[in-house]
Amino acid sequence: MSETLLESSFAISGTFIHSTITSPLVILSDHCIGVISGKIVFIQKNDNKINDVLEKYNIDVGNIICLKGLQFVIPGFVDTHIHAPQYSNCGKCLDEDMLSWLHKYTFPTEAKFADLDFATKQYWKVVSRVVKNGTTTASYFGTIHTNSTLKLCDVIQSIGQRGIVGKVNMNRNSPDYYKENTTISVQETKRYVQEVVMRKYTLIRPCITPRYAGNCCMGLMKQLGQIARSNEIHVQTHIAETTEECDMVRKHFPENESYLDIYNEAGLLTRKTVLAHGIYLTPEDRKLIRERNCGISHCPNSNISIRSGMLDVRACLDDNISVGLGTDISGGYSPSILDAMRTAIFTSNTIALHKGPNYKPLDYQDVFRLATLGGAKVLDMEDHIGNFEVGKAFDALLVDPCVDGGPIDVFREDTMEDIIQKFIFLGDDRNILSVFVAGNDILENFVRQISSPNDGI
Template identity: 55%
Template sequence: MGVTGNKIVFIEDADNSDSVLEHHGIDKSTVRHLKNGQFFTPGFIDTHTHAPQYAMLGTALDKELCDWLSWYTFPTEAKFADPEFAAHIYNKAVGRLLNNGTTTVSYFGTTHLKACQILCDIIESKGQRAYVGKVNMDTNCPEYYRELTENSVEDTKRFIDSVLDRKNPLLTPVITPRFAGTCSRELLQKLGQLAQETQLPIQTHISECTTECAWVKDLFPETQNYADVYDKHNLLTPKTILAHGVYLTEAELNLIKKRKCALSHCANSNASIRSGILDVRELLNRGIKVGLGTDMSAGYSPSVLDAMRSSLLVSNVLTVRQPQGYQWLPYKEAFKLSTLGGATAMGLDDVIGNFQVGKDFDALLIDCDVTHSPFDTYPWDTMEDLVQKFIYQGDDRNITEVYVSGRRVK
């Protein structure tokens, strides 16, 4: 594989290396040869996570969703009104994700304009590719963390302008209503209008747990279902990422497919706070775009490797109760969801997601024989064996180099 600047310029068989190098005018001395046990993969893509919740990662999982938000999440996120606190946590969060090989991520921030701008500063300084959203919510949340509707919209516009003014192709603002239950009709309507005007991506939550679904139905009795709430406010578009989707009905799945939205599958989170189990095979069979999400901190790991493992485990468990012939999620497909699937969900599959000529070089160098590797290798291991061992047992120690758009960031 040849990389010039930030682009992949060729992929050729190594057996023809001399003629390939000559054809592309490349000096042999600049060629890098990988050792046994090493290989490159495309960078991991996290289609749904909460940057501020890194502060509570690995704790506070004793409640179900609605109580979890009230008891732990809203109080934690409210602390990000303090810029110094925000900078401290975000520096750790972005660094941890990059160290775990997450080259691209769709972040929820908080409602605080300044804190979200600080998050962008840190992402930019570390070289990650990201969507960043200033969270919107103006109802059904604690007074100390509630926005006025007009302020929410105006701060969102200011945030969008401040991100676009950076002219950084790796950084994109994303319109982020937290979820239907914490947004008034007026706020949803104005955010939908803003999305139409700006043509920016949208991210939100949908159908994560049964209590939430029932609550949203009561809040919006004039709509047919949860997905229809978003659709009536122009928030279902080909650029929309919907997190969870555990309890989507037939009508909702058809609507999401029709609107060309994507789903972020957050298997760890769904299990950790007992929300439910998503049948990702059903989504894939319907041709719905799917990526993987860590959803920290309801998901207790910030690693996309864990998102893959959780997805594989959940699929295996589901298979036990399915009729014969049901196709579980194999490791190759989970790996694809963590790379090209995520890129497709985020509308970036023409730029990243796999090693294809013309795409940006977002890549991880994996070393299966690194010192203190969490797994062992043997002379008889094939390359496929090594890839499987990395997926099922590897961690950040095996991810020795990380590249985003051709730049080494680890």
Template identity: 40%
Template sequence: MAVANVSAAAIFVGNIVHYCREGLDAFSGSLVVERGRIISVGRTKNVEEIAQSLNLTKYVVSELKPCQFIMPGLVDCHLHAPQFPNLGLGLDRPLLEWLTAYTFPLEKQYDDITFATNVYDTVVNRTLKNGTTTACYFGSLHLESSVVLAAVAEDRGQRALVGKVSMDIPNDMDYFNKSEKEIDETENFIKLVRDMESDLVEPIITPRFALSCCESTMKKLGELAKKYNCKIQSHISENIGEINAVKEMFPECKTYAEVYDRAGLLMDKTIMAHAVHLEDSEIKLLAKRGVSIAHCPASNTRLMSGLCPVRKLIKNGLKVGLGTDVAGGDSTSILDAIRRCMDVSSHLCLMDGNSENSSVTWTEAFYLATLGGAKALSLDSKIGNFEVGKEFDALIIDPYCQNSTIDNYHCLEEVPSLSPESNEEKIKHLLQKFIYAGSDVNISKIFIKGREILF
């Protein structure tokens, strides 16, 4: 796999769809990219007129097929890169048992750099093929292999937040560091990733969860985040057994969220995964601190953790993005997370009829996977939609490509009740089919910061 560098401006002409301030926007027009940034987007399709208005002397034109469309890249707000070899294993066990039986034994193997490199090559390649242009990765406990993960993402051209997992509380698998070593290695990790001078990859502070780090270590990690202006990621309120264990371990705290807050880990650059069983007071606290939630419907269901009331979280002001949470989740695709998100919200609506938990629509789920995910990771000034000035992370989708699971029934054009009334409606139909029935096969091209990803 390689990254294609394009020196000339690129003019894309065809169907365009993204989420903007007014909502879902679908139109036929043009989008112009220069040096990785969007310099023009609109309904104009005349290439000469576009080039003249922008004073472009050197440009390449890409004209999409009538059934193709271009959309923002997908954002995965939570996944565990070292757990990919475990995908599909142990999902009949509850969270804490699953961690001990499957996760920690596998993650211990990442002290082997060759093993780590082989796995991470596959991980980044797989997520890119699924259209994940931005990934927020948990690494392992190991400094060197976590740097390898960052280097692989940089080399492949993926936008990524990469964290070296922090754990200093002893466990039965002997998978932890002494506190002083953990803080030193986390700081070294930040410096080593920053030394890469990448325009795509950045380090993120990553305490695994409250059960794996003592309070003093969490406080020092929070201090590192402030010192280096780093983002923070962790887990919260995923499983009832986990929550009870946290309250037992930190009896001075009334809630799980208070543990993190006392440690200074809750801020507007913090991403917390799961949030299935938050108390109302915790929701208010997280919203007040500006914390984001990575909603991981697949793993929440597979590990029998619970059904996250994502509508309630959004209604109460929390920023929410989607996560695959491999290997607790059983799919590496954000498309799957979109569908599971809709399913879970529908199940909650069916169970209690509470409007707070009303079903997430397909357009809202599309938002969560693109602009919503960018906001959750505090990257919406760079990516998430096609605003002028943002970096060009995008997918070209071909719903009716060869080997597609989506069939093209031309006869529908002759049925007034099924045929789109406008071009805008036609584009939305194409997007809707991709969301509900598409796969990586339908992703014909991938761009990150204007560079095409070549496999």
């Protein structure tokens, strides 16, 4: 598939599966989607009007991609919470609870990113792996190092993924080798935001990133809140991930009514705020989150792997709170949103065992929406990505459930609903043939990076 083709105009003909506000799973069989300059310009049934539509948009027959067999296209996955510098720890270092895990494994690993060469090699690896698993948009935590976080932006832009990227802030309760003072933290955050804007990335948005209230004093968080509001940019942080963390935060902020109230006082709760975890939020907390139009990133693999707890996503959705999925590597050991979808179902089923027969656990349709349109809404990007609507960017995955050597077996009696379930529960990166961001198949960039230097990692 040529780069020239994808940067101009093309159409894809076949089966499309996506979510809408009213329906978690919509199957568009025998449809055609037209893309010009990276955006969807039409969605049309393959009927006697299709030729007129193609002619209207000057899309030549030679620029039509016809899906084969049981192939289908879905929106790209949205990872609402991921720690890029922790990727090297995925699949190991899971023998501690969260706070001990930070000091024993995570802070020492993140401190290494002061070295730009080291950071560059690590960031190529993680972004490439995440893209290969179908994530077209990710909300990344960097480290406290401004220059290496800018390097993360460079890598994401080069590969072609869409990213929200934050320089981490932390001025207390961390080791001396990995800590900022308040003045430098604020100055470097301002420099980071200004530099991202000046570089005019087409796919990257800056993000204010206080690690969590236990690592930041109120003075720092208030200044970060001011930067976020004055620049109208995203905020990402952690909240109520473990009971030990909640106890620690309460001791540091005895004058605040709740953990969430700390962020509210600091001016960090906006419609562009992503709150990771939120396992131990109260009903009053959830009410305030809804009022501020914040979103929650549900990270089920991490929550189970480091024994944090289980978020009741159904309760959040019933309270009209936006929820998306996060891999939270390396607390979560998998960089795949497919894994997050499965673990979200397992978590919800476990909660259902305790809640009783009247509780409705999440099903495959629910998590499909969380992974796509739900994640887009959490990132305040639902007007641009998340499903297939005219005017939105064409961020999509071309999936082949029958790829040679793949993990899925399809049988004659399987319906398309059956096949999408099999992809959710059994599929992996082998089934993902193309990863489109703004109309460009960025897997080509992943292939190019394989030859990048790996020595010294």
